Amino acid sequence: MTYSTFNKTKNDALKEPMFFGQNVNVARYDQQRHAIFEKLIEKQLSFFWRPEEVDLSTDRKDFMAMPEHEQHIFLSNLKYQTLLDSVQGRSPNVAFLPVVSLPELETWLETWSFSETVHSRSYTHIIRNVVADPNVVFDDIVDNPEIVKRAESVTRYYDEFIAKVNLYNLVGEGEHELNGEQVTINMRELKRLLYLTIASVNVLEAVRFYVSFACSFAFAERAIMEGNAKVIKLIARDEALHLAGTQHIMNIMANGQDDLEMVEVAAECAAEVQEIFREAAEQEKEWASYLFKDGSMIGLNAEILKEYVEYITNVRIRALGFDDMFEGRNANPLPWMNAWLVSDNVQVAPQEAEISSYLVGAIDSDMDDADFDDFDL
């Protein structure tokens, strides 16, 4: 099935599945099959922010004054986050847009992915401000074995899904001989890969980011690197939206509210989804050891961070209808994190910060002459 940028077959988008139906034609948002994606778009748009709005001038001084092992923690987390958002700034578009069938979901994918590019730009903003030579940080992302190992896990499902969708769009379903190799493309396998890819993205946004978040907020709890923490707080606010997005996609599929074949696919994939979560949690715990290999930071160490990884993995996997992965890990070992993870809890004047309910240009046009009765000149 060749991808069409404007499918000329008239259809009712309310009857299409989320994926692998007809390619989207009219981008209309007055009606939605799954209204949650339209609401996520609106929320994400209201959250728009620019990294340059956050002043990082004191962060540079804080960074210079840090002991070397804390600089390692800070920069390693920035490298890892740069990797994750490099992937997320493009992959939802490349992987899912060729097979999406609902206008609201198509635009959510684009809006979501765009916001990840803002995150990537914010890492450049931070790195430029805290180190003299940004190359030292950026170049290490593709050289550092600890980061490269994670990159493989983060991109494996995306890359396999993209490769299979490319073939599907090129040659369609069936048995094919390509470059001397037998290749089978069938819809059931594509749907299985789709579900697993979305699960791996959910893990990326809902688990993998949180070790870095914890370290950034722990620095700020000591009143250092506060500009960085403000940026990370904005990123965390976006990530909460994104993880809800993939949670809804997976639950809509599994609960039979969309393509009914996906109910079977989700059930078949249950063990593999759990394995994706387990692998990510173990990698994040290894990452905590790597971060603290030369020493802990005040208020945080590898052990408590590993407990947090287990706790947050349980929270995330339960949201998808699974049982706890780490038995007994139900109390948050870092309860102070929640104050940093509250979406709208910014205790400053709205015009000084990025508060979702404070919309620039919000005008009440529902007025008449009587509204001016109390005015005296």
Added chain:
Amino acid sequence: MMVPDPILFAMNNSRVTVNEHTVFEYDAEFSLLDSMEENDVPMEYNCRGGYCGLCKVQLTAGKVEWVQDSLVPLEEGEVLACCCVPDGPIAIET
């Protein structure tokens, strides 16, 4: 006999009853969810921002004040614990 100040009484009277047996005082936490966690009352959540719908509870008595928007549809009497705080004494079913 001292008559209690009605304003102070109302301010202090933020008792939360969960599933008809667990009782705690709301203590100015950001949300009902935070208050439940503070008081070791188990509650599902995922996003803490009103997007995922996991912390949906049934408000069986009292009123709440909204502190964040809910993006998920709510039936009559349903509230998201991450999006509201008690406005006086309340009872909820999880």
